[in-house]
Amino acid sequence: MTKDDLRRKVWMRLKLAGALRFPGIEQRVPNFASSERAADLLSELTLWRRAKVVKMSADAPQAGLRRRALQEGKILYLPVPRLRGYQCFVEVDPAKLGRRASRAVSMTGALRMGRVVAAHQMQAIDLIVCGSVAVTRQGARLGVGGGYGDLEYALLRKEGRVREYTPILTTVHSLQVLEDRVPMRAHDVPVDFLVTPEQVIAAPSLHPRPRGILWDLLAEEQIRSIPSLQRSRREPQGASTPRQG
Numbered sequence: 001m002t003k004d005d006l007r008r009k010v011w012m013r014l015k016l017a018g019a020l021r022f023p024g025i026e027q028r029v030p031n032f033a034s035s036e037r038a039a040d041l042l043s044e045l046t047l048w049r050r051a052k053v054v055k056m057s058a059d060a061p062q063a064g065l066r067r068r069a070l071q072e073g074k075i076l077y078l079p080v081p082r083l084r085g086y087q088c089f090v091e092v093d094p095a096k097l098g099r100r101a102s103r104a105v106s107m108t109g110a111l112r113m114g115r116v117v118a119a120h121q122m123q124a125i126d127l128i129v130c131g132s133v134a135v136t137r138q139g140a141r142l143g144v145g146g147g148y149g150d151l152e153y154a155l156l157r158k159e160g161r162v163r164e165y166t167p168i169l170t171t172v173h174s175l176q177v178l179e180d181r182v183p184m185r186a187h188d189v190p191v192d193f194l195v196t197p198e199q200v201i202a203a204p205s206l207h208p209r210p211r212g213i214l215w216d217l218l219a220e221e222q223i224r225s226i227p228s229l230q231r232s233r234r235e236p237q238g239a240s241t242p243r244q245g
Contacts, residue, residue, distance in 0.1 A: 002183075003142055003145065003183060004145070006134050006142060006178060006180060007142060007145070009134075009178075010134045010142075010175065010178070014030055014032060014173060014176070019173050019175060020033070021035075023060065027145075029059035029061060029131035029133060030061065031059075031060035032061055032173035034197035035062075035063075036064045038171040038195050039062075041195050041197070042195045042200070047167050047169070051074060051127035052075065053074065053075045053124065053125055053126050053127075054074050054075070054076055054126065055076075055156070056069065056076060056077070056128070056130075057130050057149065058078045058081075061131060061171060062171060063105055065129055065171065066078075067105045070102065070104065071101075071102075074094070076091075076104075076110075076114075077091055078110050078114075079148065079149075080111075082146075082225075082226075083226045083227075083228060083229075085227055086227040088116075088119070088226075088227070089116065089117050089118070089122060090110045090114045091114050091115050091117050092104045092110050092113060092114035100113060118228065119155045119156055119158070120159045122161050124161055125156060125166055126166070126167075127166070127169070128153070128166060128167065128169070129168075129171070130143075130169075131170065131171075132176065132194075133176065134172075134176050135176060135191060136177065136180070137177065137203060138203055138204060138206050139190040139191050139194075139203030139205070139206060139207055140181075140182035140207060141170065141182070141190060141191050142182055147187070149189065150188060150210070153189045153209075153210065154187070154210055155213065157212050164209060164211075167192050168189065168190070168192050168193075169192060169193040169195060170194050170195070171195045172194055173197070174196045174198060185217070187217050188207070189209060190205075191203055213229070
C-alpha cells in the first residue's frame with residue numbers, strides 16, 4: 001500500500017469507530033478521542049519529567065501535552081505553519097509569561113504570546129513530540145504528507161539543536177497503529193515511543209534518522225518557498241551555529 005492508501009485506511013478506521021473529534025477532517029493529524037489519556041501516560045515517562053525544553057507539533061491531539069508542558073515550566077517550541085519566514089519557530093517560555101502562559105497552547109496564542117526565532121537561536125531540545133496520522137510498532141511514522149515535520153527535524157539537526165539520540169515521541173489512537181509496512185525514505189523521521197490512551201510502546205531503532213538536510217531529495221520549488229532552507233543552502237558547507245545549552 002502507498003502512504004496515501006495507509007492514511008485513508010487510518011481515517012476510515014477512526015471514522016467507523018466514532019473516534020474522531022473536531023476538526024474531524026482529512027489532511028490533518030486526526031484529533032482522536034481519549035488524547036488526554038495518552039498525554040497522561042506520556043507525561044509519566046522519565047524522559048518527559050527530565051525534559052526542560054520540548055519541541056512539539058501544533059496539532060490538535062497534542063494540545064493537552066502543550067498545556068502540561070507550560071504548566072510544568074518547560075520551554076516550548078512550535079513550528080510556524082509551513083515554516084514561513086526565516087524565523088520559523090515560536091518559543092514560549094512560561095517563566096516569562098506567568099499565568100498568561102495558558103493562552104499560548106494554540107498556534108495563534110503562541111504567536112501572540114511567544115517570540116519567533118530561527119533554528120540557530122533556539123535552545124537545545126531535550127524531547128520532541130510530533131503529531132502522526134499513522135505509526136507502526138517498529139517506529140515508522142506517517143504525517144499528513146507535506147513533509148514539514150521532517151524538514152523541521154532536518155533544520156534542527158543541522159543547527160545542532162537536536163542530536164541523533166534526542167527522543168522522539170508521538171501520541172496516537174490505538175487504531176492509528178498499523179501492522180502494515182510503512183515505506184520510509186531517507187528523509188523520513190521515525191519515532192522512539194508511540195503512546196496510545198492504553199499503553200506506551202517502545203519502538204526498536206530499525207529506521208535511521210536523517211543527519212541533516214538532504215538537498216538531493218528536495219524540489220527547487222520547495223527550497224524557494226522556505227526561507228530557512230534558502231539561507232541554509234547559501235551557507236558554506238559545515239557552517240552551522242554551535243549548539244546552545
